[in-house]
Amino acid sequence: MLLPKMTIIRSLFKIGRPSLLLRQCYSSENSLKLSEPAVQKYLRHLLLEHEEILIKSRRNDAEVKRLREIKPVVQVLEERIALFDSIENLKELNKKENQDDEMKKMVKEEAQIYLARLKEVDNDLQSVLFQPYLTEGGILLEVTAGAGGQEAMLFARELFELYEAYANFKEWEVNIASIEKSDIGGIRKGSMLIKGIGVPELMILEAGVHRVQRIPATEKGGRIHTSTVSVAVLPQPSEIELDIPDRDISIETKRASGAGGQHVNTTDSAVRITHLPTGTVVDCQEGRSQIKNREIAMQKLRTLLLQKQEEEQTSKINAERKSQVGSSNRNEKIRTYNYPQDRVTEHRPGGGTVHNLKAFMEGGDLLEELQESLLREARYQTVLSEIEEFSKKYGQEEASTS
Template sequence: MLRKLLRVRCECLVRRWASTDPLSFQNEKLQSYLESLRQEYYTLRVNAAGNNSLYERLTRLDPVVNSLEKHRALQRNITSEKDLAAEKDEDMRALMEEENNVYSNLLRKQEEDMLQELLALSDDEDYPAVIFEVNAGAGGQEAMLFAQELYDMYTSYFDHMGWEYEEFDRETTDIGGLRHANLQVNDPEAYNWLRFEAGVHRVQRVPATEKSGRIHTSTASITVIPRPADVQVQIAERDLKIETKRASGAGGQHVNTTDSAVRIVHLPSGIAVESQSERSQLKNREVALKRLQAKLIQQQLQSAEASKKATRKAQQGNLNRNEKIRTYNFVQDRVTDHRVQQGGTLHNLPGFLEGGQQLSGLIERLQLEHRKQALVQLLETWQPPPQEAVDRN
């Protein structure tokens, strides 16, 4: 009898704790929210025909509501504690308890699946492309070498994900470093993956030029700016000041005899771009115009994002060594993402820098945490619809 009382008391405590967890299926507010989604879903099934936006919402709700209906069907198969207590036949009661255990395990699995579907609902912003920028930060030449490694990692990651991308601007150093690079990634899924990479990345290692073996700390930043489908930038010829000059750097006699380098100043904004990577003036002009367009789009998007507190400055921080979202420690062969509470440290740093599955797995964890926080915030402010609206449905 004492053992049974203790078991009942523990079960009550578990239910009481679970009810305070906003993402527990024992939480009344979550249950009410799920029911409101179910009501919305069946209303949309009647009204969505011929309306693309309503049909899209219906499609997104479909997996959540299907999971909810399966969950409720499983619940109906579980024998209540009252019915178990009323059963006098011990063998029958044992069989009923065994069935309950089976259905309880199925319920837990269904709850996990439903939570994943629900978390996906709390996502995601769709943009056809993103502007992706890498900038060297504090640390001089070592920071620029690290920025080049990040550039290589992310372009490999774009290839790993099967995304198309094009480079608009890239400034390198004589020893193989990178001052900055600007790319556009053209894929509707890119923003929801790359958004978590925006911020200051810190590297700790012994530079090749360091004779005393002292560990240096340097930084680089990643900026991710979504590009909506309706963003258009018109560049009028009268707003441009175009200059030509002889290209500098390697290239033999050609760079010393031909005015192939192009510099373009956009007079209304003051933005200046240049290109000398191509051998012909015409091609350099095309490249420079693309870079100018990318920078003007960036400027336009930054203005729009300012209202959402997601500006480029907020992503980059001040590029100080003590500001970081992730640390790459070469001495200890580890990568630590400072936003992940548990399990945020990965080993095999060279493998991580290949930009493949290790990076993808870490981003998936960040996605999950972001979705959980978004759903919790939604539930904190969400209010159930008036009863008369529910009755109409």
């Protein structure tokens, strides 16, 4: 069955010279021109790639992931191929002589049905091509007050609460790892572990500098101040990905400090874990259970150690490349929260302005819609890059054979 199918694919995706500029492949409305040779080359590649992975008796994790990622696109393409095949059959049937008017009418009506469905399938293809691929996983999210003193700390608390509420809204698993509170109710730094479907792709979008513009709560009738809060998002490894021998850690327990009621303050629920080889220290005292606090602390420790490993590997490859924490992501203002104008402005491609700041800070639909818009734009740009890559590769191959 493979050879006939590939014959159909080649007949439908006849690739011309890919000398057209990439901008000719898409419109300003984030859609591809499916008739462009470079786009056809890309679609044909996806079909062939899917076939190559599918016929393998054994597949590695990367291949399994890739198969799941491109399967929705291939399914639509296969329907598109079947429609083209049906239309071609009708053309052949229409060429036959001695057909009565009734038969010609039936052929014409059926052709119109196929053409209408083809238009729908092309719309479906545009949709699935730019649909972000979400995976299940976890991250460590850290919120740190930046410029702005106490006002920055107050907004850091609000942003921290936003993400906790959003995690609950998405029905993700969320555990507070640590909170360093300020004197007037803000936080200097807070961290939480979030796990669930879509967490790695959606929450990485929050990494960067968040800017708030408002009259500080500490001033009455004052002027508008600008403060910043940095958000870092680190991928959370599994126990298998980063095993920590018991001999490499020191665990201390103590009574939790701060608010929490009599129970928290009179039991040894707080946990501090020190990774002896690196000196990395993590604390967790937010929960009432020592076992739970220890589990959260270990998850945080694994994440920080993995980040250190990645930083070391990165520095060896390219001394000027930095990891997310302490890199340009912190210097880039990704979003502005303007309280006097009741708006949230996302500065990255795919963003926009939300004119309901209070609702946005509740961590519900508005943040979800913004993240999905950013993801679709990112996916769109990824597809364009892949098309350009395949187009260049094809051009080089053609040049070498000519």
